[in-house]
Amino acid sequence: MNAAAIAPRPAQGLDLPRPYLLFLGDADDTGFLKTGLGLRDWAPDLCVAEYKCDGARASLGLPVLRPADAYRAGARALVLSVASIGGAIAPPWIPYIVEALEAGLDIISGAHDRLAEEPCLRAAAERLGRRLIDVRVPPPGLPIASGKPRTGKRLLTVGTDCALGKKYTALALAAAFRGRGLAADFRATGQTGIMIAGSGIPIDSVVSDFVAGAAEKLSPDADPGHWDVIEGQGSIFHPSYAGVSLGLLHGSQPDILVLCHAHGRDRIMGLPDYPLPSIGEAVDLSLQLARRTNAAVRCAGVSLNTAGLSADEAEALIARRSREWQLPVADPMRGGPSFERLVDACLG
Amino acid sequence: MNAAAIAPRPAQGLDLPRPYLLFLGDADDTGFLKTGLGLRDWAPDLCVAEYKCDGARASLGLPVLRPADAYRAGARALVLSVASIGGAIAPPWIPYIVEALEAGLDIISGAHDRLAEEPCLRAAAERLGRRLIDVRVPPPGLPIASGKPRTGKRLLTVGTDCALGKKYTALALAAAFRGRGLAADFRATGQTGIMIAGSGIPIDSVVSDFVAGAAEKLSPDADPGHWDVIEGQGSIFHPSYAGVSLGLLHGSQPDILVLCHAHGRDRIMGLPDYPLPSIGEAVDLSLQLARRTNAAVRCAGVSLNTAGLSADEAEALIARRSREWQLPVADPMRGGPSFERLVDACLG
Known part of the structure; x- marks a missing residue:
């Protein structure tokens, strides 16, 4: 299996800056790196490098680059690639994310918490003209299920x-x-x-x-x-x-x-x-x-x-x-x- | 069973204007009147009267009063007492709700749609200084379930x-x-x-x-x-x-x-x-x-x-x-x- 076998489809309302620097937070166990593992395995061409908190032990086996070096290597977004319980953005991650903003990277998150609700991140993004992109935002107008059978x-x-x-x-x-x-x-x-x-x-x-x-x-x-x-x-x-x-x-x-x-x-x-x-x-x-x-x-x-x-x-x-x-x-x-x-x- | 047997408990973050005029919308079947039936049966002292769209056939058996008359009889809020599929506020209801705002009643809704997202209602409420109160708004900070047994x-x-x-x-x-x-x-x-x-x-x-x-x-x-x-x-x-x-x-x-x-x-x-x-x-x-x-x-x-x-x-x-x-x-x-x-x- 490899990513090339997945036919590209047009994004619905998404326009993600690419490629990615994968941020692993303070994870000590790759079991918490679902997002990072998925991107590494299924979209390897999008993964320039990984980056994590000092002392964190988990790794995806990608090259380790600081945000400024990843930017020079082509990365255009830091992807929060670690799941914390409940999807919160853990406070220890924040200085690392701000560093990425300062290096010129936008931020992509799949957490429940909106990136812009974290005051430090919002202020830094506004100051630097960077984007905070929440993938975990459902589309508007979802229906109540009808239970009707569908074709296909x-x-x-x-x-x-x-x-x-x-x-x-x-x-x-x-x-x-x-x-x-x-x-x-x-x-x-x-x-x-x-x-x-x-x-x-x-x-x-x-x-x-x-x-x-x-x-x-x-x-x-x-x-x-x-x-x-x-x-x-x-x-x-x-x-x-x-x-x-x-x-x-x-x-x-x-x-x-x-x-x-x-x-x-x-x-x-x-x-x-x-x-x-x-x-x-x-x-x-x-x-x-x-x-x-x-x-x-x-x-x-x-x-x-x-x-x-x-x-x-x-x-x-x-x-x-x-x-x-x-x-x-x-x-x-x-x-x-x-x-x-x-x-x-x-x-x- | 009667409402008097339900001990009153302090509201958590709610301060609902009372008593109520119950709005039945355009319902033709009391099966859609869960909110109205519940209030009538379990909080009868709070229910001054009912009001509905012209031609609607459902009734709770309460006195029928127009908003101005209900206000004179003591009512202080119109409660949307009819469930539509998905909790939407049906367009035919809007002029009736605006009439209630004009008569001096606040509006209480349990629908998914926020009252203030309906431009006509928001404009009327702002013009008249009335409140639009959504009961169906969960408290912030809910946790992921832990599965741990609890006492009691x-x-x-x-x-x-x-x-x-x-x-x-x-x-x-x-x-x-x-x-x-x-x-x-x-x-x-x-x-x-x-x-x-x-x-x-x-x-x-x-x-x-x-x-x-x-x-x-x-x-x-x-x-x-x-x-x-x-x-x-x-x-x-x-x-x-x-x-x-x-x-x-x-x-x-x-x-x-x-x-x-x-x-x-x-x-x-x-x-x-x-x-x-x-x-x-x-x-x-x-x-x-x-x-x-x-x-x-x-x-x-x-x-x-x-x-x-x-x-x-x-x-x-x-x-x-x-x-x-x-x-x-x-x-x-x-x-x-x-x-x-x-x-x-x-x-x-």
């Missing part, structure tokens, strides 16, 4: 938890569908996906009454053979975000679910009192809830995040889990025959 | 559909709990409940990421014997609003669910392609989802809306359904021994 085909990635591969899986499947000559669009529902794709709806920023309606709008009526491959959000098992996930599930009316799971994770990330469901429980409940708006929905298989394993270990694990779970299992980041079988199962 | 006891009303008695049931149960000498608070999650109670969080207006967190904040840690009786919203079976309902369910961490259903309703209101679940299905799925944040949750019974039946018919129906569903069944609006048994089951 839809696939939604769902998960046993957050931050384990729902976006990557959707990007990889959309690319694979196109690789087989099918019409397919990746439909972004989160800030990173929107930065990669150039359009989409930040679903977790939508007022709750309109989430299912936003999902309906995101994957509208289409040709019978067309696929919308929709980026899932959260998990119906996550005590903080399950409502977001269910609204997206109902509004997407998926024909196909692909369940995403991370090998070795047995607790909700950040909430150790919450065990993950078994794969069987997750498939059953996801299908039960999804049938409410599409009685024909089925689960094509499991996207298993095997990061940290060797190629041989991953291949053996995928084969073992596929027998155990009685479903096609693949790691889309590794591709290979198991991934082709998962694609077959989606289309079959 | 919680009851949540859930439903097979919207608009069938979740608020009434919660009000009636909170009053009954207090009638038995228990400490109990009604926790409002919708605009009408907030207008009645003077505080609460309009849960369907909260950005989706924060819905479960808002529910956690709405029913905070309390004394072990204290009950929060939480007004449910929507239905996990409603294709437009299930995500709201699930976020509220998870964040509320209820010990007790009371399932609300309307006799004779077999389709989602306004969405005839969507059948309602059976009571058994609704109880099972509600409990399955609720167990994620409170493993000890149980369903105490069914609140059955028997509006339109005679007293004898309702009593016979309630007895029959209780045998059929193997659960306590009562219509809180009618009270009586079956309702006392439902209260027993909640507390037992």
Whole structure:
């Protein structure tokens, strides 16, 4: 899988300055770098370098450049590439962001908090004539969901938890569908996906009454053979975000679910009192809830995040889990025959 | 049940002008008059009269007064007491609302659309020095849900559909709990409940990421014997609003669910392609989802809306359904021994 396989689509109301310097904040764990990982893997041509707070241990493996050097290397925006709980802009980040503004970079954020609501940033941007761009602002006029069936085909990635591969899986499947000559669009529902794709709806920023309606709008009526491959959000098992996930599930009316799971994770990330469901429980409940708006929905298989394993270990694990779970299992980041079988199962 | 049994609590940031003239818009069906019905039944002392568009057929059975006459009778605010799909302010209502402003009334709305965003209303209010008050504005600073267990006891009303008695049931149960000498608070999650109670969080207006967190904040840690009786919203079976309902369910961490259903309703209101679940299905799925944040949750019974039946018919129906569903069944609006048994089951 690579970014070149993702066909460019026109941005809807976005005009992002590019390329990017990726800001990693004070993260010590790459698990918090969803935005940065997504951009590095799916839009590598847009990623000039990374930059972070002094002492932070997480890295994307990109060259490290200070903002002034990144500007000289071509960068035109600092992308906040680290998720903090709730999407807030952490105070320790602010001097680093101001430094970027002073170096000539605009700022792009996918956080809930508006950049301009931080007085230091607003003042610096105004003083320097720089832009503060919030990707996580839903479009106006979203409808209440109608529940009416739509034409075309839809696939939604769902998960046993957050931050384990729902976006990557959707990007990889959309690319694979196109690789087989099918019409397919990746439909972004989160800030990173929107930065990669150039359009989409930040679903977790939508007022709750309109989430299912936003999902309906995101994957509208289409040709019978067309696929919308929709980026899932959260998990119906996550005590903080399950409502977001269910609204997206109902509004997407998926024909196909692909369940995403991370090998070795047995607790909700950040909430150790919450065990993950078994794969069987997750498939059953996801299908039960999804049938409410599409009685024909089925689960094509499991996207298993095997990061940290060797190629041989991953291949053996995928084969073992596929027998155990009685479903096609693949790691889309590794591709290979198991991934082709998962694609077959989606289309079959 | 009556409003006097609801102990007054101080408003949180609200200072609503009272009493009210209830505006019914162009509604032809009392099913759209949730706000008006709630105020009439639970805050009758606040309801001076009703007013509506020419030709509209719905009525709350209150005296009909034009705004100028209502002002002379003591009214100080026009309450928009009709729900339109999505919470919009319908254009045909505007001249009637302007008439109320001219008569000296402030305007109170529970719609998603801000009153001041309607240019005609804003101009009239500014010209006349009147207030436009939006009840459906969530408080700032809502947290992401933590999923941590809280002290005290919680009851949540859930439903097979919207608009069938979740608020009434919660009000009636909170009053009954207090009638038995228990400490109990009604926790409002919708605009009408907030207008009645003077505080609460309009849960369907909260950005989706924060819905479960808002529910956690709405029913905070309390004394072990204290009950929060939480007004449910929507239905996990409603294709437009299930995500709201699930976020509220998870964040509320209820010990007790009371399932609300309307006799004779077999389709989602306004969405005839969507059948309602059976009571058994609704109880099972509600409990399955609720167990994620409170493993000890149980369903105490069914609140059955028997509006339109005679007293004898309702009593016979309630007895029959209780045998059929193997659960306590009562219509809180009618009270009586079956309702006392439902209260027993909640507390037992």
